[in-house]
Amino acid sequence: MRKIAVAMAKGGVGKTTTAVNLADALARMGRRVLLVDCDTQAQAAKFLGVRHPYGLYEFVTGYDERGRRVSKSEVVCAARDNLWLLTGGIKLVELKNWLGEQPREQRQTLLAKALVPKDGALDYLIFDCAPGWDVLSVNILMAAEEVLCPVALQAPALEGLKTFFGYLLSAQKLNPALQLRYVLPTLYDLRTRQSAAILKYLQRFFQRQICDPVHYNVRLSEAPAYGRTIFEYSAQARGAADYQLLAQRIDDHDEP
Ligand SMILES: Nc1ncnc2c1ncn2[C@@H]1O[C@H](COP(=O)(O)OP(=O)(O)O)[C@@H](O)[C@H]1O
Numbered sequence: 475m476r477k478i479a480v481a482m483a484k485g486g487v488g489k490t491t492t493a494v495n496l497a498d499a500l501a502r503m504g505r506r507v508l509l510v511d512c513d514t515q516a517q518a519a520k521f522l523g524v525r526h527p528y529g530l531y532e533f534v535t536g537y538d539e540r541g542r543r544v545s546k547s548e549v550v551c552a553a554r555d556n557l558w559l560l561t562g563g564i565k566l567v568e569l570k571n572w573l574g575e576q577p578r579e580q581r582q583t584l585l586a587k588a589l590v591p592k593d594g595a596l597d598y599l600i601f602d603c604a605p606g607w608d609v610l611s612v613n614i615l616m617a618a619e620e621v622l623c624p625v626a627l628q629a630p631a632l633e634g635l636k637t638f639f640g641y642l643l644s645a646q647k648l649n650p651a652l653q654l655r656y657v658l659p660t661l662y663d664l665r666t667r668q669s670a671a672i673l674k675y676l677q678r679f680f681q682r683q684i685c686d687p688v689h690y691n692v693r694l695s696e697a698p699a700y701g702r703t704i705f706e707y708s709a710q711a712r713g714a715a716d717y718q719l720l721a722q723r724i725d726d727h728d729e730p
């Protein structure tokens with residue numbers, strides 16, 4: 475099973491757009507995917523147009539807010555064929571408090587321990603991360619093996635990247651299996667010189683990790699309002715082709 479964290483220390487760079495559309499592209503290729511929303515804004519469920527009473531909070535703690543025991547099968551939301559979702563949202567604030575109260579030596583690996591699926595049940599775990607650094611982010615980077623870092627090709631593009639590398643280095647000390655595997659340029663605007671210049675810089679700097687850019691595409695920004703992925707909303711759009719290409723590249727790769 476591949477475990478990929480879509481992460482970057484900056485908001486608005488396309489993390490959720492990437493996590494959701496990559497997850498759907500892989501599911502459409504027949505892979506079984508669990509998408510984990512790790513953001514308090516609950517955007518992944520909105521992007522997929524689903525609601526579910528339980529999510530990551532109940533999954534990790536094993537209980538709902540009223541203290542009733544809930545099983546993992548109740549907690550996971552079947553969002554599409556081959557695509558399941560663990561919702562995030564405001565309850566993640568409680569989850570962070572709960573994690574903070576656990577014994578120090580266990581605190582950072584509770585998510586990794588909770589997320590052990592039955593052998594062969596899943597092909598991909600994809601984490602849609604929040605921009606900040608806290609006990610939950612650390613747990614995600616303990617549970618993941620690969621990092622996909624979206625970088626918006628708009629100034630100040632590299633803001634956040636340096637901060638994020640600091641986080642990554644700290645996480646790698648605790649989880650040596652963690653690798654920065656993909657740098658994904660997003661919001662690529664062919665009309666601006668700035669976009670091309672930043673892309674060139676990233677290509678030079680991340681020769682192994684750099685992916686083909688995702689173009690700025692209005693359809694990508696419209697689809698979430700309808701609760702649809704780009705493949706459902708506008709399969710002919712450039713954004714669909716871009717995310718299909720990314721999914722293909724990732725799926726063609728071996729496990730790290
Ligand atoms: N390639 C793109 N073209 C146009 N709009 C995009 C693109 N990628 C993301 N967006 C829009 O930009 C905003 C931020 O994207 P989002 O995925 O929510 O970022 P993050 O999760 O990093 O905060 C959203 O409104 C989204 O619809």
Ligand SMILES: [Mg+2]
Pocket residue numbers: 489490491513517603
């Ligand atoms: Mg997001």
